[in-house]
Amino acid sequence: MSFRNVGIVYRKELTEAIRDRRTVISTILVPLLLFPVLSVGFGSLAVMLVGKAKEETPKVMLLGGADSPAVVDGLKKLDKIEIVPATPDWKDQIINKEVRAAVEIPAGFQTDVAQQKSETVKIYNYEGELKSEFATEKVDTYMKQYRDTVVKERLAAKNLPETVLNPFDVKQENVAPPEKVSGAALGGIIGYMVILLCMTGAMYPAMDLTAGEKERGTMETILSSPISRTHLVLGKFFLILTAALGTAALSVLSMGVSFSVLSHYTSQSAGGRAAAAGLLLHLGPKTVASVFLMALPIAVLFSAVLMTIALFAKTYKEAQSYLTPMTFVVIIPAIAAMLPGVELTSKLSLIPILGTSLLCKELVAGTYHWNLIALIFTSNCVYAAVALLIAIKMFQRESVLFRS
Amino acid sequence: MIDARGLSKRFQDKKRGEIRAVDNVSFQCQPGKIYGLLGANGAGKTTTLRMLATILEPTDGTAIICGYDVVEQAEKVRANVGFLSTATALYRRLTAQEFVEYVGRLNGLDEPTLKKRIDDIFNRLDMNGFRDRRCDKLSTGMMQKTSIARTLVHDPPVMIFDEPTNGLDIMTAHTITAFIRECRNNGKTVIFSTHIMSEVEKLCDTIGIIQSGKLLVEGTLAQLRDKYSEHDLEEIFVKVVTPHYVAEENN
Numbered sequence: 314m315s316f317r318n319v320g321i322v323y324r325k326e327l328t329e330a331i332r333d334r335r336t337v338i339s340t341i342l343v344p345l346l347l348f349p350v351l352s353v354g355f356g357s358l359a360v361m362l363v364g365k366a367k368e369e370t371p372k373v374m375l376l377g378g379a380d381s382p383a384v385v386d387g388l389k390k391l392d393k394i395e396i397v398p399a400t401p402d403w404k405d406q407i408i409n410k411e412v413r414a415a416v417e418i419p420a421g422f423q424t425d426v427a428q429q430k431s432e433t434v435k436i437y438n439y440e441g442e443l444k445s446e447f448a449t450e451k452v453d454t455y456m457k458q459y460r461d462t463v464v465k466e467r468l469a470a471k472n473l474p475e476t477v478l479n480p481f482d483v484k485q486e487n488v489a490p491p492e493k494v495s496g497a498a499l500g501g502i503i504g505y506m507v508i509l510l511c512m513t514g515a516m517y518p519a520m521d522l523t524a525g526e527k528e529r530g531t532m533e534t535i536l537s538s539p540i541s542r543t544h545l546v547l548g549k550f551f552l553i554l555t556a557a558l559g560t561a562a563l564s565v566l567s568m569g570v571s572f573s574v575l576s577h578y579t580s581q582s583a584g585g586r587a588a589a590a591g592l593l594l595h596l597g598p599k600t601v602a603s604v605f606l607m608a609l610p611i612a613v614l615f616s617a618v619l620m621t622i623a624l625f626a627k628t629y630k631e632a633q634s635y636l637t638p639m640t641f642v643v644i645i646p647a648i649a650a651m652l653p654g655v656e657l658t659s660k661l662s663l664i665p666i667l668g669t670s671l672l673c674k675e676l677v678a679g680t681y682h683w684n685l686i687a688l689i690f691t692s693n694c695v696y697a698a699v700a701l702l703i704a705i706k707m708f709q710r711e712s713v714l715f716r717s
Numbered sequence: 718m719i720d721a722r723g724l725s726k727r728f729q730d731k732k733r734g735e736i737r738a739v740d741n742v743s744f745q746c747q748p749g750k751i752y753g754l755l756g757a758n759g760a761g762k763t764t765t766l767r768m769l770a771t772i773l774e775p776t777d778g779t780a781i782i783c784g785y786d787v788v789e790q791a792e793k794v795r796a797n798v799g800f801l802s803t804a805t806a807l808y809r810r811l812t813a814q815e816f817v818e819y820v821g822r823l824n825g826l827d828e829p830t831l832k833k834r835i836d837d838i839f840n841r842l843d844m845n846g847f848r849d850r851r852c853d854k855l856s857t858g859m860m861q862k863t864s865i866a867r868t869l870v871h872d873p874p875v876m877i878f879d880e881p882t883n884g885l886d887i888m889t890a891h892t893i894t895a896f897i898r899e900c901r902n903n904g905k906t907v908i909f910s911t912h913i914m915s916e917v918e919k920l921c922d923t924i925g926i927i928q929s930g931k932l933l934v935e936g937t938l939a940q941l942r943d944k945y946s947e948h949d950l951e952e953i954f955v956k957v958v959t960p961h962y963v964a965e966e967n968n
Contacts, residue, residue, distance in 0.1 A: 321822045329810040332851075530806030534867070536772045537800035538823045539792045711773055 318540045322548020330518060330552060339517040340556045344510060344564035348571040363443070370395050371413035371448035374403050378418035387455060388416065394451055407439050413448035414438045416456075426463055490679065504673025505647045506568065507561045507604055508666055511612040512619075512643045514560025515553050516636055519619035522549045524632035532714065546620075546708040550701065553616040561608065565601065603676045607686070610693035611669050615643075617700035621707050627716055650674060657682065662689045665696055718906050719746040719769060719875060723778030726764050726930075738764040740930040741778065746908050746923070748874065751901050753921030754910040755954060761930035762910035763802070766879045769908065770800040782875055796824060799868030802879035809853035813844060813863045816852055817870050824871035831870075838866045858889045865896050876900045878909035882916065894920060914950045924950075928958045 330336045370393045377399070378385045389396050397412065406412040417435040419425075425432045436452050439445035468475060526532045535545060619636060626632035643666055649655060650670030657675055662668040668689045675682060707713050726739040739761045746752035756762045767773040769780055771791035780787045783797040808816050814835065821831040839845050842862045847855060852863060868876065878897060882890035897920055900907050911917060917924055918938060925935040934941070934957050938950065945953045 318823060321819065325808070325811070325815075325819045328815070329808060332810040529809065530804050531808055533772060533802070534805040534807070534820075537770050537795060537798070537805065538820055539795040539825070540823045541792055715773070 315544065318544040319547045319551065322540065322545055323551045326518075326522060326549060326552040327555070330521075330556065333521065336517055336521065336556070340514050340560045341563060344514070344560050345567050348564065348567040351571075366443045366447060369444060371444055371451075372397050372411070373448050373452060374399055374406065374412045374415040376403065376415055376417040377420060378416075378422070380421055381418050381423035383423060384418060384459060387459060388452070391451055391455055394448065404437070407437060407445070410439070410442070410444070413442075413445045414452060416452050429467070502651065503565070503604060503677050504608075504670040505651055506564060507608045507673065508611055508647050508670055509643060510561040510564045511557040511608055512615050512640065515557035515612070515616045515619050516639075518553045518556045519616065520623045520626075520629055520632040520636060522553065523620055523624040524626035525629045527626075527714075528628045536714070542708045543705050546705050550616055550620060550704065553620055554612055557612040557616055558605070558609070561612070562605070600677055600679070603681075604673050607669055607672055607676065607690065607693075610690060610697045611666065613697035614665060614693060614700050617697060617704045621700065621704040624704070624707050624713055625716065646670065657685055659685060659688060663692050665693060669693065718748055719744075719752070719780060719782050719908060721745070721765075721769065721778075721780040724765060724768055724775050724780055725777035726761075726768060726773060727776045737930050739768065739775075742927070742930070742932045743778075744925055744932060744935055746875075746906050748906045749901060749904045750922040751897065751907040751909065751920050752923045752925065753917040754908060754925050754927055755912065755914075755917050756910070756927035757912060757958065760927045762927055763879050764930075765927070766800075766802075766877050766908065766910055770798055770877050771795055772800075796871065797873050797875055799871070799873040799876045800879070801864055801868045801877070801881050803881065803883045803885075804879070805864060805867075807852040807855075807860055807863055807867075810851060812849050812851050813855065813859070813866070814839070814848040816863060817866045820867045821870040826871060834870055834872070835866075838869050842866060857885065858892065861885065861889050861892060865893070873905070875906045876908075878907070880910055880912070882911070882913065914954065918950055926954060926957045933957050 330340075372395045373388075375385065375388065375396050375398065378388075385396075388394070399415075400406065403412065403415045407415060415437040417437070419432050419434070422432055422434070434456050436449050436456075438449040464478065465475065468477060526535070536542075619639065622635050622639070623632040626635055646664060646667035647670045650667055651674075655661075655671065657668070657671040661671060662685050672682075672686065672689050721742055721744050724739055724742045725737070728736045728738055730736050742761070742765055744752065754762050754765060764773060768775050768787060769782065771787050771794050774788060774791075779789075782794045785793040785797065787794050807813075808819070811819065817835055817838070818831060821834065826834065839848055842865060844859075844862050844866060847859050850859075852860065855863065876897070878893075881893045881897070885893065894916060897907060897909060901922075909920070921938070923935060923937060924941060926933050934944075936944065941950070941953050942948055945956050947953045947956065
């Protein structure tokens, strides 16, 4: 096989791709800008909104409590809470966000507590509303502290140690290395991202180099030159593969940089995102290379399948309508791998996208099941080879190239 | 030379069943001569020429071009053929020079030869003013010149033109017809299809009239005039084609 011609086609397709605004946007700009915008942008927005919510002094309505001055005084002394007197429409005020919560002190509360009678303090709030939850949390913490004080006083009165109520402690301690913990929590995302972005990166050039070429009338030009159709399809295929892997690589790079920038600014307030940044920084070149190596046959598979499907279309728009549903075919198994409890087995390894996604999760967690790695890599290589052979066969078929 | 031997092409159509686009067509084109394939729209001209250019494979029969079989040695045939039609567009994001270079490289030319060939062609066709301009920024005339340069870059001995002036303005069409004549004068074997009678009268050494995929008659213009006792080629064409056209319409 002469790779000279494959190289000539590849270089020409690359030149055209670089000069095409749509290709540059979909394979370079979108992956580079997507994560900074999504993570830093939305992350910062979330942090800002949470900060703003915390800064606000919420109004909490006091229902009852006239005969429990100590509790009421304690509540009034709480930082950043404004206690307002009761009104009959307190429920509506909570719903309309005029008041963030209401605390109901039952009649004779303090006396009942002193006489060791059981009482219930109720906190009314707007569930899921951030500012209401902050207010609730503050009141709840205060009431629990008050209860602990009462308990301590009762124990002290009877000369009993505190251990009477707390004979022993239960503690959980993680022994898994931090990268495995992060891997289990966030590792699935890396595989999912790489796989999905390989797909989106391949999609536009796959359409442009097949249906687009038919639509622009250059297919007949190239078919009248002495290059074999196998070389032609391989040159195009390698460009699509480059776009797929390039998009995924740029996205991971952009994601890493975005998260590390984000973690720098939000290390205290946004624990989850900081953990993600930590994970990415922790990944190191070996894990990233492993993930990409495992994604390679998947990228080959996508490139060949997308190119074959797009080749059937007569126009770019028709190709779009064929390829858009393919996104769902990819997303579903990739998401399935992120579900808790789905673990890598030899059977699942044989399902193209699911197997790779699950394996990426393991790789990020630092676990290398060599037998499954071999199985997944080999099976994906077989699928990719079959897809590429079909693509080459389709390029020989006049009914596909000149479909009317 | 071109030696078409019983070329046939059948297509399957869901509604109409089997379509014989080209049916057992045989003819010969000699070096230094222009063979004109004359026919109405849908007569089978484009399919015939596409088979000669190996873009389509014959269902039956074959053609020998410069000693190579279009079925068995398609790539070698393509290396000896320059194919030009209004359907062979340019790569819009490449410059005129890059486009011609690309085709030259695919034809196996080494870089020094390619450079010399491109300089020669661009000088001859007066293309230096737009050689670095992207093809999507070229005028129709410039595009046609670039297409011509593309067909010439590997200096093929056989030229195939499929309705090359279709839809072009007079000046651009004139450039093309002058180029076809030049090919003949340079000893190339030329075949071209058209439905424009005046072009055939001006250019062709041999004329073949095709209808319903069948080559109905062929000869020099003088021979056809004698045979049908008509001077006007259009009248000759109508006389030849009408019975087949009517039969086809009835079917």
